[in-house]
Amino acid sequence: xxxxxxxxxxxxxxxxxxxxxxxxxxxxxxxxxxxxxxxxxxxxxxxxxxxxxxxxxxxxxxxxxxxxxxxxxxxxxxxxxxxxxxxxxxxxxxxxxxxxxxxxxxxxxxxxxxxxxxxxxxxxxxxxxxxxxxxxxxxxxxxxxxxxxxxxxxxxxxxxxxxxxxxxxxxxxxxxxxxxxxxxxxxxxxxxxxxxxxxxxxxxxxxxxxxxxxxxxxxxxxxxxxxxxxxxxxxxxxxxxxxxxxxxxxxxxxxxxxxxxxxxxxxxxxxxxxxxxxxxxxxxxxxxxxxxxxxxxxxxxxxxxxxxxxxxxxxxxxxxxxxxxxxxxxxxxxxxx
Numbered sequence: 009x010x011x012x013x014x015x016x017x018x019x020x021x022x023x024x025x026x027x028x029x030x031x032x033x034x035x036x037x038x039x040x041x042x043x044x045x046x047x048x049x050x051x052x053x054x055x056x057x058x059x060x061x062x063x064x065x066x067x068x069x070x071x072x073x074x075x076x077x078x079x080x081x082x083x084x085x086x087x088x089x090x091x092x093x094x095x096x097x098x099x100x101x102x103x104x105x106x107x108x109x110x111x112x113x114x115x116x117x118x119x120x121x122x123x124x125x126x127x128x129x130x131x132x133x134x135x136x137x138x139x140x141x142x143x144x145x146x147x148x149x150x151x152x153x154x155x156x157x158x159x160x161x162x163x164x165x166x167x168x169x170x171x172x173x174x175x176x177x178x179x180x181x182x183x184x185x186x187x188x189x190x191x192x193x194x195x196x197x198x199x200x201x202x203x204x205x206x207x208x209x210x211x212x213x214x215x216x217x218x219x220x221x222x223x224x225x226x227x228x229x230x231x232x233x234x235x236x237x238x239x240x241x242x243x244x245x246x247x248x249x250x251x252x253x254x255x256x257x258x259x260x261x262x263x264x265x266x267x268x269x270x271x272x273x274x275x276x277x278x279x280x281x282x283x284x285x286x287x288x289x290x291x292x293x294x295x296x297x298x299x300x301x302x303x304x305x306x307x308x309x310x311x312x313x314x315x316x317x318x319x320x321x322x323x324x325x326x327x328x329x330x331x332x333x334x335x336x337x338x339x340x341x342x343x344x345x
Contacts, residue, residue, distance in 0.1 A: 016156075024152035026061045033057050047239045054235040056278045062227055063220075065152060066273055069145040070219050074212040075109050076144075078203060078242025086125045089135075095175060098134040102170035105138030106163075115139035116309050123186055123313070136310075137326060138170035140300045148317070149273065153280050157344045169297075169329040176325060177318075185318035226274030234277035243285045250287035255294055258334035261291040262327060265298030275299045289341045294334030301326050311328075 021027050033056050034044050042049035079086070085104055092100050105115070115136055122132040142163050150159035203211075235244070250257040265275075279292045303325060311319055337344070 020151060021202060024148060025221060026057075026064070026152070028204050029061060030057050032036065032214055033060075050239040051235040054238050054281070055231050058231045058280070059227065061152065062149065062231070062273055062277065063224075065149055066145065066223070066227070067216060067220060069148055070216045073107060073144050074219075075208055075331065077215075078208040078211050080107060083151040083169060086122060086127065088155075089122070089127055089131055090125075092131075095171070097128065097131045098171045098174040098178075100169075101131045101134040102138040102142075102167045102172065105135045106143050106167075116306065116313070119310075121315055128178055129183050129186060130174040130176075133177045133322065134170045134174030136322075137173050137301060140306070141170065141297055142166035145273070146276075149276050153276060154283075155345070158289070158293075161340075162296075165336070167298065167332045169326065169333065172331060173322075173325045177321065180321070182318045182321065185315040187313050187315065223273055227277075230274030231277045233295065234281035237278065237281035238284060241285065246282060246285035246287050250282060250291040252288055252338070257288050257291040258294045259332055259340065261287075261295040262298045262330050262334065265295040266302045266327070267304045268299045288338050289344060290334035290337035290339075293337050294330050297330045297333070298327075301330070 011066070033053060037044050037049055037053055037056075044053045044054060066079055089097060089104065091103055118139075119132055119136045122135065123129070147159050147163050150162055154162075248254065250261055254260070275296045279296050282295070283289065283292045307319065307323065314322070
């Protein structure tokens with residue numbers, strides 16, 4: 009049992025967390041005369057370590073997830089979802105969202121394709137909620153920073169929000185509020201022919217390069233903001249706004265995250281810095297969920313394919329779910345960390 013525990017800790021801390029790199033960067037900065045415990049040296053240390061770690065993990069994860077995703081082109085995904093009914097369809101749709109695009113804006117074209125294919129509206133919204141909020145990449149990165157308990161809890165509650173939100177929208181019969189559009193997601197011929205391993209590797213390599221280029225600015229911005237929070241903003245400020253003494257911390261974090269636009273890879277270093285400064289776990293994770301699910305650009309895109317009443321309902325369901333989950337995380341804070 010001790011061997012298994014040691015192996016798990018090695019994977020979490022050294023392989024995913026890359027603590028060896030943290031020590032190496034600290035030594036190099038110290039050797040050139042920077043004080044890593046000071047504001048400037050600490051900021052540089054935080055930025056280099058998180059930027060390198062997230063970038064390295066991101067490239068590997070995107071490649072692996074893209075390879076898995078090559079087995080689920082849009083047409084095949086629609087066929088899979090069409091085989092299920094009721095709550096089971098919502099669960100499968102939410103799970104399918106974990107191996108599809110990394111942000112809400114890239115999920116919307118698939119959502120449109122699913123809707124035009126005649127899939128139940130609740131099923132398509134379960135996918136739309138889970139796709140940006142929960143994915144395999146975020147799970148691994150969360151493990152590297154917060155540990156497996158927090159990562160697993162985040163994924164579970166994200167899937168619960170997606171399934172519950174889709175079921176509620178289905179029960180309210182909101183189909184008439186979906187705009188009939190001729191826009192379809194990109195259905196390549198990959199679903200109509202047998203792809204070789206070489207084809208899948210090529211596609212994975214291309215998607216890795218494309219996704220990396222698109223998310224790199226958000227990683228740099230997120231790590232930069234995280235470094236500033238970690239080393240320049242007084243801990244008392246964070247505690248007063250997002251700490252346990254403020255009962256509205258989760259609500260404030262959710263509202264603060266909604267107007268922003270970033271993927272989960274850009275929000276994680278910000279969340280890490282906030283947590284280190286004394287923010288509540290629930291407030292930190294609520295902020296992450298709000299940024300990835302309710303960003304203003306994605307809502308603007310979604311407004312083009314759903315009417316205002318449905319858009320407001322979608323936003324209200326996600327916001328309420330995120331806030332509730334945030335307070336639940338606060339209750340179990342000591343158990344998860």
